[in-house]
Amino acid sequence: MSAVSGFGKALVIITGASKGFGRALALSVAPRLAAGSVLVLAARSDDRLQELKRDLCRGESGLTVRCVAADLGCKAGVEKVLTETRDTDPDIDQLLLFNNAASLGDVSRYCRDFTDVDEVNSYLSLNVSSALCLTAGVLRSVPRRAGLTRVIVNISSLCALRPFPSWVLYCSGKAARDMMFRVLAEEEPDLRVLNYAPGPLDTDMQLQARSSSADDSLRNTFSVMHAHGQLLTCDQSISKLMTVLLDDKYPSGAHLDYYDL
Amino acid sequence: MEDVISGESCRNLGRALCIITGASKGYGRTLAFQLSCLLKPGSVLLLVARTADQLNEVKEDIVTLYGGQNKLDVRCVQADLEKTEGMEKTLQAAKETLSSEMEHLLLINNAASLGDVSRFAQTFTDPEEVNRYLSLNVSGALSLTAGVLQAFPRRLGLRRTVVNISSLCALKPFPSWVLYCTGKAARDMMFRVLAEEEPDVRVLSYAPGPLDTDMQLQARRFSGDLTLRRAFCSMCSEGQLLSCRESGAKLMKLLLDDDFPSGAHLDFYEL
Numbered sequence: 001m002s003a004v005s006g007f008g009k010a011l012v013i014i015t016g017a018s019k020g021f022g023r024a025l026a027l028s029v030a031p032r033l034a035a036g037s038v039l040v041l042a043a044r045s046d047d048r049l050q051e052l053k054r055d056l057c058r059g060e061s062g063l064t065v066r067c068v069a070a071d072l073g074c075k076a077g078v079e080k081v082l083t084e085t086r087d088t089d090p091d092i093d094q095l096l097l098f099n100n101a102a103s104l105g106d107v108s109r110y111c112r113d114f115t116d117v118d119e120v121n122s123y124l125s126l127n128v129s130s131a132l133c134l135t136a137g138v139l140r141s142v143p144r145r146a147g148l149t150r151v152i153v154n155i156s157s158l159c160a161l162r163p164f165p166s167w168v169l170y171c172s173g174k175a176a177r178d179m180m181f182r183v184l185a186e187e188e189p190d191l192r193v194l195n196y197a198p199g200p201l202d203t204d205m206q207l208q209a210r211s212s213s214a215d216d217s218l219r220n221t222f223s224v225m226h227a228h229g230q231l232l233t234c235d236q237s238i239s240k241l242m243t244v245l246l247d248d249k250y251p252s253g254a255h256l257d258y259y260d261l
Numbered sequence: 262m263e264d265v266i267s268g269e270s271c272r273n274l275g276r277a278l279c280i281i282t283g284a285s286k287g288y289g290r291t292l293a294f295q296l297s298c299l300l301k302p303g304s305v306l307l308l309v310a311r312t313a314d315q316l317n318e319v320k321e322d323i324v325t326l327y328g329g330q331n332k333l334d335v336r337c338v339q340a341d342l343e344k345t346e347g348m349e350k351t352l353q354a355a356k357e358t359l360s361s362e363m364e365h366l367l368l369i370n371n372a373a374s375l376g377d378v379s380r381f382a383q384t385f386t387d388p389e390e391v392n393r394y395l396s397l398n399v400s401g402a403l404s405l406t407a408g409v410l411q412a413f414p415r416r417l418g419l420r421r422t423v424v425n426i427s428s429l430c431a432l433k434p435f436p437s438w439v440l441y442c443t444g445k446a447a448r449d450m451m452f453r454v455l456a457e458e459e460p461d462v463r464v465l466s467y468a469p470g471p472l473d474t475d476m477q478l479q480a481r482r483f484s485g486d487l488t489l490r491r492a493f494c495s496m497c498s499e500g501q502l503l504s505c506r507e508s509g510a511k512l513m514k515l516l517l518d519d520d521f522p523s524g525a526h527l528d529f530y531e532l
Contacts, residue, residue: 078388111459112458117344117348120400121396124399128447165454172399172450176446187381187439
């Protein structure tokens with residue numbers, strides 16, 4: 001890879017890396033990294049992370065892959081990921097944090113069914129708080145320095161902008177995250193912050209959406225999209241994301257959608 | 262704030278159960294007074310807040326002013342809405358008012374905190390701190406709304422209205438206000454989803470404008486972002502902050518007119 005088509009020598013952190021979009025992202029980013037780069041992969045399942053690490057190390061030279069089995073829904077999990085980002089090579093060109101980990105939440109129920117505060121809290125803990133705290137922690141352990149570009153990507157969704165019936169947790173969480181990263185972009189002009197909505201992906205999460213959404217018309221829409229091959233592959237969506245990141249022309253804090261690019 | 266809203270004296274919100282969270286001071290307190298004179302005799306006003314003393318004072322003041330003439334039943338619930346117990350206590354109090362003659366269920370989700378605005382997003386490394394904030398400001402509002410809607414299901418002749426006290430911060434990022442902006446954005450979306458799901462429920466996210474309250478004082482004194490702090494200070498010194506009464510009056514008009522699109526975010530300055 002030439003310097004222009006890559007991220008240089010980088011520290012890259014991807015959450016939710018064991019499957020779906022996160023896994024595909026790791027596979028797509030790795031070949032764009034220069035020797036001496038470090039790729040930190042976080043997810044709950046260690047087995048799958050190790051498997052991904054084996055796939056990544058096949059043929060790659062000079063890339064250090066660190067796997068962190070951690071539950072980001074709790075403080076200890078966030079700390080565990082942070083530990084792996086400390087004492088990194090001081091002469092990296094780029095820091096790239098992909099806040100990808102997320103859950104769909106229970107889409108089989110409507111707002112009126114969410115009477116349990118603790119249930120909502122635990123959803124927001126994984127999907128909102130952990131993304132803020134991990135980002136804050138990473139920015140502290142990799143401080144601003146001349147010659148270093150720091151990029152924070154939030155894997156967002158159309159749901160951050162548009163309400164979907166029976167998806168109250170997902171929509172609220174994505175709207176919260178977008179705003180959080182917009183505030184960050186306002187506060188830290190030296191950062192590059194991107195909210196990327198990857199489009200409807202053919203992943204496990206989509207399967208869950210298709211089979212469990214309480215709202216009939218939403219469920220049907222997804223089923224039709226699936227049947228007609230209209231869902232995107234992770235690679236399709238990631239190739240646009242890579243272009244946006246490498247071109248590096250987006251306004252920091254922007255929400256960009258696959259379909260708008 | 263105590264006088265009847267001019268020109269609205271002939272209109273009312275029906276015989277209602279009206280629940281106001283964060284009713285002990287500031288905007289919630291003003292809304293409690295303003296709503297009191299729009300409720301038909303036999304209505305119940307349920308005031309919820311963490312501090313019992315202030316809440317009881319509000320109740321006494323309302324009863325003295327309107328209690329007799331409007332046959333208004335004012336009840337106080339001392340509850341912490343970020344906790345399951347607080348939620349249950351509030352719901353229990355609401356259920357005790359159940360009556361077949363009730364025409365209107367009106368829930369005002371007003372309780373909120375500003376969060377620590379003295380710091381920037383970079384410093385929020387503790388998930389427990391963020392979780393606590395979201396629990397009161399997001400989860401609490403969803404769970405209370407859900408519980409109330411379940412306790413008072415759809416019925417012919419019952420109008421159900423849910424108000425979210427929102428903010429410009431739900432739409433626009435303010436530096437050093439990451440918790441507040443994030444919480445308000447989450448709430449707006451939550452109530453938009455509710456509006457999509459329940460076409461018979463009237464849902465409104467109302468941004469009251471910059472109010473002259475304790476929260477504003479906090480914003481002026483502690484905001485980590487200097488530009489923002491100065492902007493608020495000059496608004497304050499130039500008398501540009503809104504009184505709760507002025508902002509509340511527009512909300513009352515919206516509720517009386519009842520023609521807002523359900524789920525809409527409406528701002529004081531756009532009305």
